[in-house]
Amino acid sequence: MSAIKSSWVNFLRQYGPIPQNDNMYDETIQSILRKKKVTPIRIDMEYLDELVENFKSVNPYSVILTGTAGDGKTYYCREIWKRLGGSEVKWAENNKIEELVVNDYKVIFIKDLSELLEDEREILSTMADSIMGVENRTVFLVAANDGQLLETWKMVNQTYNVIDTKKCIEDLLVEGKKEQIGYLIKLYNLSKTNSANLLPKIIKEVLNNPGWEECNNCPLNNSNETLCPIIENKKRLEEENSLITKRLVDLLTLCEINEIHMPLRQLLLLVSNMLLGHPDVRDKLLKCSDISKINENNTTYLASIYRNIFGENLSERKRNSTDIFVTLNKFGIGSETNTLVDNILIFGEDDQEYYELYEQLVLLDQQYGADKVFISEKKAYLEGDVEDKDNFLEMLKSQRQRLFFVIPEKLVDRLNLWNLTTFQYAGEFLDQVYRVLKENQRVKPQYLTRLVRGLNRITTGLLVQNNDQLILSTSGNYSQAKISRVLEEMVSVSPKRGEYIKFDMGEDKQRLNLTVSFASDLEPVRLNLQLVRYEFISRVAEGALPGSFSRECYEDILAFKSRLLKKLDDRRLADGELEEAQISLKLLKVNDKGIVEHKTLEVF
């Protein structure tokens, strides 16, 4: 019984973490598509219409497309070229620079800025003139890796226009803006495309590819003896209201809030690896011909989609050098757990208390849950006759990874789903804070007051309970001191004479801030609140702080404190409160209930 060799599976494999990852480049895909008859993966392009519109308009702007490798820059260029009437044959000649006349303008395409040689680079001088408004009837479309973008501009002969343009591009890039008044340029940072939005589209596109039809006739899928893990993985991904997609989107959203962006090509790599990964085959990605062998060896369970999501099929070295897996593994899924989940997995079979959940979460999944290898290893582990328990612990890790993607919504709270990650407060942060704000709704006050309590503890270094006021204190000689007992001011959480503390969201609907206002006519101070900081502050507020966190965030919070103190100085200045006139010093004391009181020292 031999499997059908699907050229679609082979094509999809090319997107995976194979050694020669040529797929990073649009150029290579085009040539494969021409040779094999495969329907390509098409992802709709957010900015395409807007860009084409720009070049067709009466007063077009120059455009820079930037982003990291695999963000689709070249793809955009080619599509725009075609839509503006350029010929595909001409494009395929692979010239570094192309020209096209649209209406009254000459549009110059630079396909990859970093490839320009020294003398070719001088064309940027013309570009700078055009951007600065010198009427030369020329506009540009430039694709550039963001790292090299500024580098290249530094290497051009520095005219005034070049210097101004360079500064403008740097500002746009760093501040994440698209345009700036006075400059005829738009910068599209494709790295800003939200990967959490993109992933479901990619999954859908891959699942709907007509290439899968071939599999229907494959003998492996028409027998009870055999199981094709590729199809099994595909089914799991296809399930209605797929939890896999939902939870992956959650994880990617958290990354986006953290300003960690996954380019298109990394997402494709993830999807390919999810479906095809297996540790025992060539390049760690299944081909149709591998299936019968792994079936025979009883290692089908190692193709589990839940493991593949984290790159468990790959060598450690490969995993640690692939961005998407590095990023997903930062959540510690598999290594983190809680007692309930482990009890279900280990004792569920024999313990009445856990059996129902065990049945639902483990037994019902014949392929990756109650897989026979796991069941027998578990038995041996419980009876204590294993030499090497690492193997079982490794399987336990896979089970936890699986559970993160299968625990149904209604059990999320009971099983503390997010305890399976390093970030216990991630679910709350996402659903109760971030998404609520994104919908322009009000966040429940308990989340805000908890953060205030956490901040108070961090900045004073005292175990305080206060949560309706932010305590600003110093040590008397160093605002960054571990313990700060000199009370400077209390800032009210609920609005009061211009003071307030609240969550708010940046204009881009991406950045989340904790905002502290001192007075209605002073710019508030903001702390960019991403997952790690939220987790850190929340854990401090609840009293349990793991050492590993503190190093990472403590400094951030202290820098925030410095800015708060500086703003307080500004307010004092505006109110005419002079330092010389300060006549008392308030020293913080914490009472039995953990509430701050102060002792006053008058100084005349």
Added chain:
Amino acid sequence: MLNTLPRTSNNIKSDFWVDEAIWGHRLYDEQTPWLCLMEFMGVLNSECERARAFMEQEYNTLAYSPYTRIYLRNILFNNPFMEIVYRDYQATNDEQKAWSDWIKLAEQNFGGSDYPNLSYLKENFDTFDKFYETVKFLQSNTIEGENNKRWSSQFIFPYGKECLYEDLRVNGNKVQNDRRFFGRTGELLYLMLSRSTKGEELLSFLEPNIINSKSIYNRLAQLLQPNYGKAEVARDSTGSYLPYEYLPEYTNMAEDWINIFNNKIPAYDTIPHIVNITGLHMIIYFLNRSKDVLKQSNKTQFILEILAPKKTIIRDLASDSYINNNNLSRQALEHYIRSIKETEEWKSLQSFPDPFFEAQKLLNRQFLWPSNNDDLLSENIDSLVEELVDKAIARHKQHVNNFHRVWGREIGFSSSRNSQRIRYAPTDSLLKTLVLANVPERMEFQDFLKKLFEKYGFIIGDKEATEVINSGQADQEAFSDNSQRLEQRLSSMGLLRRLSDACAYVENPFAKDGV
């Protein structure tokens, strides 16, 4: 070697003049960077009072008068019975008794004055409780708190001039300036900044914000002193010697001070960074002078390991680089003495009837050694030089030689963490200082590395390590991993923002208001 300024008559007291000739009088290892700054503040305050801060009329004629503030120091640091009296007071609530008990004990144990009178305290504080809290508070702001130095070498944070005083030895009612911890390194610092051409700019920050600060903390310290801290100063302190009229190192240091002052942080928060950066510039000065004597014209360099969890090739290189630099001062010293043998004067000694005597005269002119009462072991002129080398090295090893090691550790520049050997491995605190001193707002990460290399000779990333890499001691990857570790460290400290794989910016969070 660069030309040096003449010795002043005050300097003749030394047993010989070698370290001083190269590095000045003097770099002292037991004076930590913090104490160097405190000594400096004392000098600055005195010179401000005479309206000549950072202005040197004639080279190396600095004469200043530090305060003793013996009352403040007895109350804060020679006051172990405070707690006993306070406990009693809490139980009885008897103001009168507490005051009289305490004053009695304090006056009995008072050091450095024959007839101390502490009765002014009752006027300055309504209650004993407030007095107690004030003392506790100022004690908690001791510099390098929890140290085990004698009480008369404890200092409080420099809130203002009423907090500045000199290091002393107190024996019964006698006080003596023994330079145990104020070893004149602060004087050298003062002279360097005076010759930096940036004195005025420095003063425009230091005078209002520190020396003449009216902050409440300084006023608290005033309350503990008779006459609110207004005191007479007695004698002038002289004898400082900084050998070089001008060095770019002076200006570099002054500029870093100004950069740090420009951050939007409270004035007192700049001080710890000033201490760090001063320590670094002093180390660079120390090594540069050594290299100058040795006629090594290449730039002083430091290979820095950004702390890695495992041993790396960079750790070895950083350690080698440390050892090389650490040996420079001793080599310089030997070279400096022996180079007298290259002079015409030395070569012509043989033409004198008593060359051995003439050699002694020559050596004495140059190095103040031997003097008449030195017992010489040598019998010929060559061994005379070697005798001086031995003596000078022996003295050098006691203090000056240790300067690089001790100050490096104090400012968090070198460390032996996770290793047997000391190497350059900066701490977070020093890294933060470097960002505050070098990044006006934001700076591309590679530019930051380049700047650290140009300004301080730091080798962290592969671009700066080209020479090391070309010599085959390490590959490019090792250094690029090293710079990546720095990137991660800075990012975890909120000092770096990564835009993408290829693009990261170092950001100074204190450069501006807002987010």
